[in-house]
Amino acid sequence: MTIAARRGSLRGSLVLLTTTVAAVAVVLTGLFAWRVIRTNAEVQERDQLSRQAEVMARTPPLASWMLDRQQRIAGPDEIRLALVRPSAEVVGPAAAVVDDAQRRALLAGHEVSATARLDGRTVLVEGTPTSTGGGLVLTQPMNAVDQATDRMRGSLVLPLVLGLVGAALAGALLARRLTRPLVSAARTAHRLSEGERGLTVPAEGPTEVAELAGALNTLDAALAHSEGRQRDFLLSVSHEIRTPLTAARGYAEALADEVITGDEVPEAGRILRTEIERLERFVGDLLALARLETDDFRLDTGETDLDALLAEAADAWAARCARHEVDFRLERPGVPLTITTDGFRVRQLIDGLAENALRVTPAGKPLVLALRTEGPGAVLEVRDGGPGLTDDDIAVAFERGALTDRYRGVRAVGSGLGLAIAHRLTARLGGTITADGRAPEGGACFTVCLPPHPDAGPPTAPYTPRTSR
Template identity: 65%
Template sequence: MRVPRYGGGRLWRRPGPITRGITLVTTAVALVAVVLTGVTAWYLVRTGAEAQQRDQLGRQAEVLSRTPALSELLLDREQRLAGSNGQQVAVVTPGGETVGPASAAVDDRTRTRLLDGRAVSAQASLDGTQVLIEGRPAPGGGGVVLTQPYLVVHDSVARMRGALPLPLAVGLVGGGLAGLLLARRLSRPLTAAATTARRLAEGERGLRAAPGGPRELTDLTSALNVLDEALAHSENRQREFLLSVSHELRTPLTATLGYAEALADGVIGPEDLPMVGETLLSETRRLERFVRDLLDLAHLETDDFRVETRPVDLDALVEKAGTVWAARCARHGVVLRVERPGRPLSVETDGVRVRQIIDGLAENALRVTPAGAPLVLALAPDGDAARIQVRDGGPGLTPEDAAVAFERGTLHARYQGVRPVGTGLGLAIVHRLTQRLGGAVTARGRGPEGGACFTVRLPRRPGPTD
């Protein structure tokens, strides 16, 4: 049995995938940084070691160059002192003569620079060995040259490079630990957000992701909370809509089933058959219309819904629609009035879909318009768009009604049994169709005729649709 381990007073838990991933990334970054630092330091060590040796050698040469009367006795003493470090001395006299053990390393260029009063820093070969050369001019002319085997630089480089692995290893371990701590800090809100998203996907609602961590993670948790609220609101609306749909289907189905059973049992006499047939036909058409609206709305929500745009004369289209609806309005005692420019009003759109929008709004208006009241179908240019209005002389809408007029089934549920209603989907279909055409539709509770006013704006040129 695995024994729980504790650390810092808390039960130790194995790091999750997010923590492990962030730790691996930060450790890899630390490793790359350490390797790059090591490679850079590896090459810089030689430059630094040589510069350090030259600096020391140059300081000694500077001190010797200021010693008065560089006699052979003094030169011999200085050579003995310098020789303990492998250094050798050469003196360039004011007359240009070079004396001392290191004379072979002093070439004409070095001699000329010293006689000109300029310092020398170079490399040369002395007795078959590479040496560093540092020369300093003397105040009275000439100068002093000190040489040191380049092997000293190699030894210094080896010592410095030998000391590099330890700090690099410490840096790597520190980077890994820092990555682990950072990963734990970042993974907590990420893990919480992932858990919340998974529970949302499984259908849970009312979840609240606690904000924490950097701003991006706080934005993520806030977005999840907004998504939770939006999903809950959407699902509640869908639930209410499905309840409304089930109620609408149940009524005609119950009537149809009752009459069908009566016919099957032979309890309906011949004199009642016309009435029963008419009722069955009416209820069947009601079901057919409801199912058709459901299918239309579902089709509008799909990505493969096609809109075929071409130049359409809306003036001619509204005239034809007015002819059809004038006859239907007359059967209900409603007076249809058509207002249009009387000249071509061309728009790049889908004429079939525009006619579908007009028919949907007109059918909705005719349903609530009493006999003798007007119904108006109006068309007018509106800047870079065309404006289509359907106004009626019915009971109108409240501001609250207008705000939710295009939500599926909302007005239907609100006014069922109060005023004539349809399937509850017509205005939602109009709204989605208008969006697909790149336009916009709005509802106003009171128009000039006293009833509701619906306005559709269609751009002259097609734009992006969602």
């Protein structure tokens, strides 16, 4: 049994909910109506009895005749009559229910409405003054009210049942309207999880459901874009790996077949070593990026003097820049600048950015490593005199292989992973990295803001690199 089956469908839950709400409303309405019907039935019977009393009171001969008839034929379920004479004498079969207060009220010209006991039964009492100065009183057994109540209550059952059935049908229609786009969205989500792309969910139904459909459509487009980038990246990776492998294989076969002999062997060996080192660096970049994206990436933090660390890195990069005839420059405080971080990873970050900068910096142009304080943290800069970056370049600078794909064959490019590694590594150190299209030296500027501690987050006011546009 699936989780959905155990929990029940949304459609069934909505039908059950609406039916339950309708049932509660019907029960409450029924209970209220049950009590009101009794009151209304009594009011109607009293009103009818009162009108009869008024008709008889306006025709005294009729009242006297009815009195004679009531005396002779009144039965246990009949309306009974009593006359209050102007002399205050009360006569008639219902005389026993007329008390002194009612008699005085009738003689004073007031109507009487009450309930009394007559022959052991509860009866309705309605009295009205007569034109001769007395009064006329009619009584009716309460069972007439009971009978009227039963009739009204019987007619109430069918509307309540119809209301309950109608609510259930309305709930089913509502559930269908709500769940149809949800079911469509769920099916689309399953198809997306199975690898289908280019799917569209109609934005219908309530606002929230339409927003869900829009989110799935956006997700579909994002997945298609991401997978397209991944395919392009894998093609780039395949190309980058195939090139050194092809060269290494060719020289290896040539050595094995003794095509290369004598004085050519050392040169072939050097080429083999260069291609293998190139392949090793590329594979190392892939592993580094994969390691940075895992949850168990380890940082060995401690008190680190960034000024000393940058000076150490400068010694290595000054020599490399000299070999490429690049003008290396160093800007540092010259005093200890200590924060809590992983010095090894910071050096890895500096080396990666410097490697990227050196690759695009032509001979005679500068490459700058800079360090400065920024609030409680520190700011590292790597600037170069290369071709710089456009706004479109900056938007994708830290995506894997984006700039490599864009500039392959136009300028010197690497594996396409260096800036992605720098971005992820900076985030692991709790900092931020930004790219600027043109540094004061004419090329690109990459700025790393490091907090005083990895858990402290980036500085509150990140340094904005200077530009010369």
